[in-house]
Amino acid sequence: MGLDFSIIPKHLDIILLGCAWTIGITVVAAIISFFGGIVFAVIALYAPWIIRQPFRLVAWVFMGTPLLLQLFLIYFGLVQIGVDLPAFVAGVIGLGLHFAVYNSELIQTAILSVDKGQMEAARTVGLSRGQALRKVVIPQAVRAVIPPIGNNMIALLKDSALVSVIGVSELTLSAQRVIGKTYRPFEFYILAAAFYYVINLCMEWVQRKIERRISLSR
């Protein structure tokens, strides 16, 4: 049985809808992982012991266990304790927190490597430690790790396919559904791959734009 790509246009609407879901999941999870990463970094570095220790355990769970398992736990597990999240929300939270922990590791190192004189200068004009962190140290730390955070975001895009297992019709699951009807796995998996690639290129483009914008202010 040969390949027949002419079948694609007939099912393109489903694939495009899946694409939209993938983009939605990735963007929302990326935002959660970015701001979550900053919050986690500050907790890991500056929170009192009583908050820091339990937090480290949670961070370890997110880093040391499979994302797939985390998604199952959030979607199926939390129902048992009365937290019934829609699949999209569960998926976005799982992905977002998972990558927030990775971003937090990057941001922590960056915060520690901001020149000590910056904190001193900020304290000298009268800012409190918290104000100095917020306005002076953290913005510089985040600028310094934009490239590796960008890499994490591309990993996030790829891992968004895992959300299909809790029933979100994103790109991969949409492709599977079309294949279920047409028995044309090669054509539609290739198509899905092409869409992932295009989204990937867009993300790289956005990252380059951000990097160019902040290049002066570093």
Add this chain to the structure above:
Amino acid sequence: MTDKQDFVDIRHAQKSYGNLEVLKDISLKVKRGQIVAIIGPSGSGKSTLLRAINDLDPLTKGEIWLDGVQVNKKLPHRQYEKHINEMRQQIGMVFQHFNLFPHMTARDNVAMAPKMLKGLSKEEADKLAEEQLDKVGMLERIDYYPSQLSGGQKQRVAIARALAMHPKLMLFDEATSALDPELVDEVNQVMKKLAEEDMTMIIVTHEMDFAASVCDRVLFMDQGVVVEEGPPEVLFKNPTKARTREFLGKHLGANK
């Protein structure tokens, strides 16, 4: 009022790291509008003393007073933080390595603290930044980032940043030591201008000529003590202590 009396009053300042005594019982009084230079070899404790004044390097023992208020008051942690943040708003500091905020333009470097701490609106803070940057001759570069400025220009912006809080006292920690020789003068000019406006200043410096030309008093420090102090014409021309003569001999010789 403490108008003419002991505007800055450092009483028996002591600081040690473990067994190492960096400051050994130093007392210093500065009147309002006076300019005091602190000179001495590296490791003499002069920067430590300066940094103790706004509590960046807290003293082990001793008191710092500014305009009748104790800077390093003993208070419970939270209250102390509030107190010291208020005190620091009144004490401007300029660093050897400028420490400008690289992610902000010159304008924002100057405007940020007044906006955050004095409740100025964005317009008011911007206007204040313009005034202060104009004063140090940096108005044309107001929207530049530090990475686009020369060392001398960075230091002038740093001075404007400190002045924007309308401090009662300015501390200069080797403000020109990191500059290329041809850039030193533009910073010195700004400091001279402040001197003419009767700003109270304490200056740690290696530049004897500058100290001689603007300062009311010069302190020579070595190994954590003030070896000798006096008006510049006396201390530079007729030092009484052998240690001072030795230091000045090396330094003035090296400068020529």
